[in-house]
Amino acid sequence: MKAYPKYKNSGIEWLGEIPEHWEVKKVKFCAIINQKTLAESTPSNFEFDYVDISNVNLEAGVIGSERYLFGKAPSRARRKVKSGDVILSTVRTYLKAIATINKNQENYIVSTGFCVISPMRNLFDTVFFSYFLKSEYFIETVSSISTGVSYPATNANDIANLITLLPSLSEQRAIANYLDRETQKIDHLIAKQERLISLLEEKRQAIISHTVTKGLDSNAKMKKSGVKWLGEIPEHWEMKKLKYLFSIKKRIAKKLGYEVLSITQKGLKVKDISSNEGQLSMDYSKYQLVFPGDFAMNQMDLLTGSVDISRFTGVTSPDYRVFCLVDKESTPLYYKYLLLRGYLDRIFFNFGQGSSHLGRWRLPREQFLDFILPYPSKFEQKKIASKIETFIESSQKIVTKIQSAIELLKEKRTALISAAVTGKIDVRESA
Numbered sequence: 001m002k003a004y005p006k007y008k009n010s011g012i013e014w015l016g017e018i019p020e021h022w023e024v025k026k027v028k029f030c031a032i033i034n035q036k037t038l039a040e041s042t043p044s045n046f047e048f049d050y051v052d053i054s055n056v057n058l059e060a061g062v063i064g065s066e067r068y069l070f071g072k073a074p075s076r077a078r079r080k081v082k083s084g085d086v087i088l089s090t091v092r093t094y095l096k097a098i099a100t101i102n103k104n105q106e107n108y109i110v111s112t113g114f115c116v117i118s119p120m121r122n123l124f125d126t127v128f129f130s131y132f133l134k135s136e137y138f139i140e141t142v143s144s145i146s147t148g149v150s151y152p153a154t155n156a157n158d159i160a161n162l163i164t165l166l167p168s169l170s171e172q173r174a175i176a177n178y179l180d181r182e183t184q185k186i187d188h189l190i191a192k193q194e195r196l197i198s199l200l201e202e203k204r205q206a207i208i209s210h211t212v213t214k215g216l217d218s219n220a221k222m223k224k225s226g227v228k229w230l231g232e233i234p235e236h237w238e239m240k241k242l243k244y245l246f247s248i249k250k251r252i253a254k255k256l257g258y259e260v261l262s263i264t265q266k267g268l269k270v271k272d273i274s275s276n277e278g279q280l281s282m283d284y285s286k287y288q289l290v291f292p293g294d295f296a297m298n299q300m301d302l303l304t305g306s307v308d309i310s311r312f313t314g315v316t317s318p319d320y321r322v323f324c325l326v327d328k329e330s331t332p333l334y335y336k337y338l339l340l341r342g343y344l345d346r347i348f349f350n351f352g353q354g355s356s357h358l359g360r361w362r363l364p365r366e367q368f369l370d371f372i373l374p375y376p377s378k379f380e381q382k383k384i385a386s387k388i389e390t391f392i393e394s395s396q397k398i399v400t401k402i403q404s405a406i407e408l409l410k411e412k413r414t415a416l417i418s419a420a421v422t423g424k425i426d427v428r429e430s431a
Contacts, residue, residue, distance in 0.1 A: 044071025259314035287315035
């Protein structure tokens with residue numbers, strides 16, 4: 001892409017040279033900051049959609065909202081927005097919580113943690129303005145004026161004094177049209193790559209679900225298991241209740257100093273307790289011990305929870321279930337994937353009890369122990385586990401390559417936007 005014919009010094013170190021005919025203006029001279037807020041006298045039964053910082057990210061914009069009555073809403077739910085406004089988080093600026101408000105969102109109320117920037121329509125095309133404020137250059141500038149280490153923040157006055165670039169309106173529209181078209185192409189390529197990852201995940205789930213209950217021999221004679229979720233199993237397989245295969249453990253630590261372990265979608269991980277983010281217990285001495293080889297499962301979240309075999313010595317929540325294989329000659333990995341199917345296919349969820357809408361949907365101890373499981377030979381357990389592990393390992397290599405390709409596409413998108421809105425490339429003829 002070619003450059004502009006002539007450039008001039010912008011007078012801004014981070015910006016360098018800009019096209020000769022572009023203007024440099026502070027935000028406060030071409031936009032209105034925090035124009036409207038909800039009055040404290042607003043009726044308590046006034047209902048609205050509220051957007052907090054956690055509901056916004058740079059790539060997707062506004063990704064969610066919560067419905068509130070004014071009388072029960074958080075005190076920070078005050079800023080009004082309209083279509084074309086850009087909301088920019090002034091707290092935890094490293095999160096890059098920046099979004100453009102569209103027509104479907106213009107009646108939303110956003111947190112006072114956002115700076116609401118309304119471009120003057122006689123100076124700015126709203127789409128170009130949005131691209132500029134979400135460009136790498138502007139975001140880095142916001143980060144540079146933020147203060148604080150663990151909780152970096154800035155304020156509306158500082159944002160108002162930042163620099164924007166002002167091509168003519170017709171040129172802004174040309175740049176915006178070009179970026180709309182080109183970023184859409186890149187987004188389409190990213191979506192295709194993400195779909196490939198989803199297909200690999202679906203295949204992983206299908207292989208786990210099939211092999212742990214049907215085995216590897218497609219010609220094996222089958223028999224009815226008598227268990228609805230199991231269906232048919234190989235004729236020569238046995239069946240056993242879980243309580244004859246596993247022993248539940250509940251060993252309270254009674255002291256501090258252990259690694260804190262948490263179950264995630266990617267398995268049992270050592271939790272970072274240094275950041276002090278999220279809901280963390282202050283007294284880990286009441287947590288239960290976990291040793292290498294122990295199984296741990298999240299019995300509180302049967303919808304998105306998981307199960308894993310620990311590689312660590314540490315402690316984990318007393319609300320998790322920790323258990324061990326009784327038969328030391330059995331293959332732990334086979335049972336890990338068999339139990340994982342309980343989550344993947346919502347088997348545990350269907351046997352759960354409690355209040356699912358309150359997030360208290362758990363699998364009671366007796367229900368868990370009475371689960372009937374297939375019991376292949378030790379040889380078959382090893383073969384099944386090996387096949388699943390081999391597929392996961394090979395597919396993960398593919399996923400890693402795809403993720404690298406996605407990152408490169410995202411970097412290309414970011415660089416293209418920054419180059420266009422700062423005049424490093426001339427896209428007028430391509431628009």
